[in-house]
Amino acid sequence: MNAPLPKQPVFRFAPSPNGQLHLGHALSAILNHDMAKATSGRFLLRIEDIDLTRCTPEFEAGIYDDLGWLGLSWETPVRRQSEHLDLYRQALGRLIDRGLVYPAFLTRGAIKTAVAAFEAKGKAWPRDPDGAPLYPGEERKLSAAGWQRMLAAGKPHAWRLDMDKAIAELDAPLTWQETGAGPNGETGQIAADPAAWGDVVLSRSDAPSSYHLAVTMDDAMQGVTHVVRGRDLYHATAVHRLLQRLLDLPEPVYHHHRLIHGPDGRKLSKSNKDTGIAAFREAGKTPDDVRALIL
Structure with missing residues (x-):
């Protein structure tokens, strides 16, 4: 053969x-x-x-x-x-059906206020690799009926990935192949840490998809085998690898170059x-x- x-x-x-x-x-x-x-x-x-x-x-x-x-x-x-907006909506729908995302109703202003009040007590609010505060995730405590009522009322929202649930779906360690270099010279097989990003946004009321979801779907649909991009997106690769695994998409090789x-x-x-x-x-x-x- x-x-x-x-x-x-x-x-x-x-x-x-x-x-x-x-x-x-x-x-x-x-x-x-x-x-x-x-x-x-x-x-x-x-x-x-x-x-x-x-x-x-x-x-x-x-x-x-x-x-x-x-x-x-x-x-x-x-x-x-x-x-290709329908493609992103369909991918989001698959994750909603599996209970891996939830509607998040806090505005940016409300998040900022909550973080400021917390840190005023001398504690540090957890932040993602870009320095943005992680989402509080209070809506995770709501029942499906509870957030369905809020959606039916037309309350603006974003759909966020329930990071803990998503990671629990993995049946093997999450890694990626790096042929460039990370911020500290990392190369080779890299351990991915999507949890560092918290419950990332996958869609907003004013946008049918976030960067994370759209870029992951686009690379798969176009058959991209090598993702070559700036080092500022190095840590975001962990989120993209998680979405690839959840949506059963192929894994490209990554190459992050200097800025x-x-x-x-x-x-x-x-x-x-x-x-x-x-x-x-x-x-x-x-x-x-x-x-x-x-x-």
Whole structure:
């Protein structure tokens, strides 16, 4: 019997059209493009426009212009998250049916007030790897009938993953294969710790999906085998691996690359237009100049 052919590597660059691309995006896009080329793989572009209030057609057009100017080419048609909202709703529905998520009714303001009152007593409220306070999770104590009444009343809510229940579903340790490096140089087989994130949001009243759920579903639907992205998303991989296991999705290889910082030492932001790819182009720089700056 002939051995099965190795799976063709699939890489993707997935920006959000809510601002101009900067040098950090250029690094991620170029790495994905070049790694795909080096492995005879595929390079995909995905537009993560789930935030319909901030994403605009103008910024999306700018993404195509910037990447084209950098000399990158990608497969078409481009996947746009706003065209796949039913997919995310269906995935969320599967988790709701299994009792792994619950409706959370506390507003950001209410959470902030609760945390401030707690910490005023000299205690530290637990926080996630990004420094945000973990959700109190009071709704976990409600009966299904209790939160059904609140939903029927039209109270704004988010759907949050019940992290303890989700982890209890696992039948084996949760890990991922890292070929890049974490914040402290971690590489190889990494132990995932989704509990550090608490009860993460999977959907809100004003958005059909969170980043965590949408990116996990998109990577699976597009057959992505290698996720190459910035180190700021290193710890979030634990949540994505948990969702992959819960939804019976394939596990890609992960490669987290260094971040590019501005003169103030902070991670680049789309609001820093002086580091935007378009600004370099307008200043007469070449794609090779940009590569020399970041590679």
